[in-house]
Amino acid sequence: MGSDTLQPLRGMSDIRAPDVHLWQHLEREGRRVLHAYGFEEIRTPTLEYASLFRRAIGDTTDVVSKEMYSFRDRGGREVALRPEGTASVMRVVAAAGPELMDGRLYYLGPMFRCERPEAGRRRQFHQIGAEAIGEPNPAADAECIALQLQILSAWGLDGYQLQLNTMGDPDHREALTGGLRDRLRPLLGELCEDCQRRFEANALRVLDCKNPHCRKIVEGVPPLTEWMCPDSRAYFDQVRDLLDQLDIGSEWNPRLVRGLDYYAQTVWEITHPALGAQDALCGGGRYRFSLDSRVIDGVGFAMGLERIIMALKAMNGDPVDHAPRTQVFVVTQHPSAFRENLVLAQTLRLRGVSCGIDLRGRSFRKQMRAADKARAQWVVIRGEQEMEEGTFVLRNMEQGAQESLEMPGLLERLTTVLSIR
Numbered sequence: 001m002g003s004d005t006l007q008p009l010r011g012m013s014d015i016r017a018p019d020v021h022l023w024q025h026l027e028r029e030g031r032r033v034l035h036a037y038g039f040e041e042i043r044t045p046t047l048e049y050a051s052l053f054r055r056a057i058g059d060t061t062d063v064v065s066k067e068m069y070s071f072r073d074r075g076g077r078e079v080a081l082r083p084e085g086t087a088s089v090m091r092v093v094a095a096a097g098p099e100l101m102d103g104r105l106y107y108l109g110p111m112f113r114c115e116r117p118e119a120g121r122r123r124q125f126h127q128i129g130a131e132a133i134g135e136p137n138p139a140a141d142a143e144c145i146a147l148q149l150q151i152l153s154a155w156g157l158d159g160y161q162l163q164l165n166t167m168g169d170p171d172h173r174e175a176l177t178g179g180l181r182d183r184l185r186p187l188l189g190e191l192c193e194d195c196q197r198r199f200e201a202n203a204l205r206v207l208d209c210k211n212p213h214c215r216k217i218v219e220g221v222p223p224l225t226e227w228m229c230p231d232s233r234a235y236f237d238q239v240r241d242l243l244d245q246l247d248i249g250s251e252w253n254p255r256l257v258r259g260l261d262y263y264a265q266t267v268w269e270i271t272h273p274a275l276g277a278q279d280a281l282c283g284g285g286r287y288r289f290s291l292d293s294r295v296i297d298g299v300g301f302a303m304g305l306e307r308i309i310m311a312l313k314a315m316n317g318d319p320v321d322h323a324p325r326t327q328v329f330v331v332t333q334h335p336s337a338f339r340e341n342l343v344l345a346q347t348l349r350l351r352g353v354s355c356g357i358d359l360r361g362r363s364f365r366k367q368m369r370a371a372d373k374a375r376a377q378w379v380v381i382r383g384e385q386e387m388e389e390g391t392f393v394l395r396n397m398e399q400g401a402q403e404s405l406e407m408p409g410l411l412e413r414l415t416t417v418l419s420i421r
């Protein structure tokens with residue numbers, strides 16, 4: 001095996017202890033809040049037909065045209081590793097029909113985008129995302145934002161900024177892009193090459209070009225609401241009003257356009273100043289999909305877990321240790337006690353106690369060291385003498401106190417101190 005086969009692909013990472021404990025904590029807390037808002041988990045395949053993403057996200061978006069991992073499988077089908085989760089959820093909703101037309105679904109898992117890796121930009125990254133299906137309703141948009149902020153708060157993250165904008169009614173998109181193009185046309189020659197290409201295919205994307213010269217030009221462009229119908233403006237006002245009502249501070253950023261084509265009405269991003277160039281922690285918005293003659297309205301968001309962890313570490317230094325603690329470690333002081341100790345460990349584990357035991361006949365000292373390493377709360381020690389007496393020594397590892405107990409007393413004591421059934 002060459003040394004390169006020991007490495008993951010560029011832009012992809014192994015996640016192991018102690019980091020994995022923080023990941024598990026974030027996932028647990030995220031799920032807890034999502035359940036409080038009535039969302040149910042959905043797990044979709046990581047590999048889909050590439051045409052799904054092209055149709056749902058848009059052919060001209062960077063995500064699809066430049067970053068998608070697509071290839072032909074052995075049967076010659078063009079498939080792609082999912083670059084995000086919304087398209088797959090929409091496929092499921094469209095296939096399910098009325099059953100999911102009011103669905104509240106969330107997902108959690110790896111996404112793939114073949115971008116140039118840098119801090120906060122990975123080729124495999126992980127999202128927690130949520131989609132609330134249903135007719136446009138400003139209250140649903142505000143609730144979705146509130147949910148996202150509650151997840152951030154459950155994770156102990158603050159200092160972020162919520163930026164909002166509106167893309168208006170999707171049925172009036174032509175008026176919007178037309179107005180923007182008319183405004184930009186006299187300046188077309190001054191825009192960067194990318195923007196000159198985008199001008200026809202996806203004029204809205206010019207608004208978030210990173211080129212400093214394009215930025216300057218765009219500063220003079222009026223907000224998109226200028227070309228929107230009164231209903232779309234009223235919709236946006238209602239969302240902002242409801243956010244005020246919920247005491248959620250936000251900033252209107254009229255240049256905010258998202259990198260995916262499916263958005264309609266409200267869009268938002270949450271950024272964090274600790275993150276540097278890739279500062280978006282979360283992105284979301286309302287959308288309308290037309291898939292296989294079904295129209296699906298909904299609102300949703302996704303949060304990038306790698307960036308969340310970067311922000312937490314930047315804020316708190318070493319984050320709190322979330323490693324699960326071993327409750328009991330069974331130590332065999334004499335080989336004659338091993339078989340019965342193994343049975344004891346099994347009995348405790350069957351009752352749901354996390355329990356460690358040495359299987360290799362190591363010395364007493366090494367077993368005690370292993371118990372320390374496992375951060376065991378209690379140690380049960382059994383050697384020749386205890387075997388003869390039919391007892392066990394139970395030691396409280398925090399206080400150092402120990403007592404000698406027979407089996408029923410030991411189980412009773414552990415049941416009480418560990419609150420097990």
Ligand code: HAM
Pocket residue numbers: 083084085086113115120121122123124125126127129130131259260280281282283284285286287299300301302303304305306307
């Ligand atoms: P997105 O803005 O493309 O939206 O991605 C959401 C979040 O995923 C970003 O804010 C960021 O934290 C993280 N992310 C994206 N690309 C990378 C990367 N290369 N490396 C690390 N993290 C990354 C969506 O994906 C939409 N599906 C969100 C949505 C759901 N809108 C409505 N429903």
